[in-house]
Amino acid sequence: MILQHTENWVRQRLAKDTTGHDWFHTERVRNVAKTLARVEEADSFIVEMAALLHDTIDDKLVANEEQAIQEVVHFLKEQHLEKKQVDHILEIIQSISFSKGMELRTIEAKIVQDADRLDAMGAIGIARTFQYSGSKQQAIYDPAIAVREEMTKNEYRNGETSAINHFYEKLLKLKDKLHTHAAKELAEKRHHYMEQFLTQFSLEWEGKA
Ligand code: ADP
Ligand code: NI
Structure with a gap:
């Protein structure tokens, strides 16, 4: 019941996104996270809740992060969860959104981050990257600003x-x-697929394939 409520709440918030964070991204993250939770024998309720909510406070998506966090807190309080559960869910989504390199404390946090990262890889990761880039008016590729490792x-x-x-x-x-x-x-497999894509991309760019 709580999961269904949360799904509805999130779905409505992400419905109109065209920057690579639409509802289907969240749904995939939830499903992969659920699978990982089973393998790792983690708390699957916490994992699913955090996966569902993970993008609702992302600064790329919300104008005011502080307000977005308060809305999530308010929503979670209405679901009558234990305080410990609310705190854990908030810790996960905040550490994933803001951490950039911070150590994650629990296996549940690690699982949600892994699932989110997997969705940035492979065929779907490629599609999301070009959608995000388009939404930011970035070039597909520009040799003048091509990446240099250093x-x-x-x-x-x-x-x-x-x-x-x-x-x-x-x-x-x-x-x-x-x-x-x-x-x-x-x-x-997803990593390999991206490498193949980049190889083919540069061959076509140079007129060699
Ligand atoms: P999430 O928080 O869902 O993992 P991000 O907000 O980091 O993802 O990015 C969403 C999608 O947009 C991802 O697929 C990511 O690869 C892509 N993306 C993020 N930053 C850039 C960028 N500077 N250029 C192109 N794509 C990007
Ligand atoms: Ni995400």
Whole structure:
């Protein structure tokens, strides 16, 4: 019942997103996270709740993070969860949204982050990257701002990047950042698929394929 309520609440908030964070992203993260939770014998209710709510406080999606957090807190309080559960769910979604490199404390947090990262890989990850890039008026690829390993993002021309750069900046690094064994296994095929895509992309770019 609580899961169904939460699904409805989130679905309504993400329905109109066209930046790579639509409801179906959340649904996939939830499903993969559920599978990982089973393998890891983690608390599946906490995992599912955190997966459902994980993008509702993302600063890319909400104008006011503080207000978004308060709305989630209010929503969770209405569901009559134990305080411990509310705190754990909030800890997970906040640490995933804001941490960028922070150690995650619990297996449930690690699972939700793994599932979120898996959805940024493979065929779906490729599709989401180009959708996100389009929404930010970024180029598909621009040799003038092409990624160089030693550069950080801020060093590109005017801080610009491109969809193809994003693979080198982030997506190809994801497989080594996963926590759980099951996620690492799932990531292999997705990683390989992205590499093949990039190889074919550059061959076509150069008129060689
Ligand atoms: P989530 O929080 O759902 O993991 P992000 O908010 O980091 O994802 O990104 C959402 C989607 O947009 C992902 O597929 C990601 O790869 C893509 N994305 C994020 N930043 C960029 C960028 N600078 N250029 C292209 N795609 C991006
Ligand atoms: Ni996400």
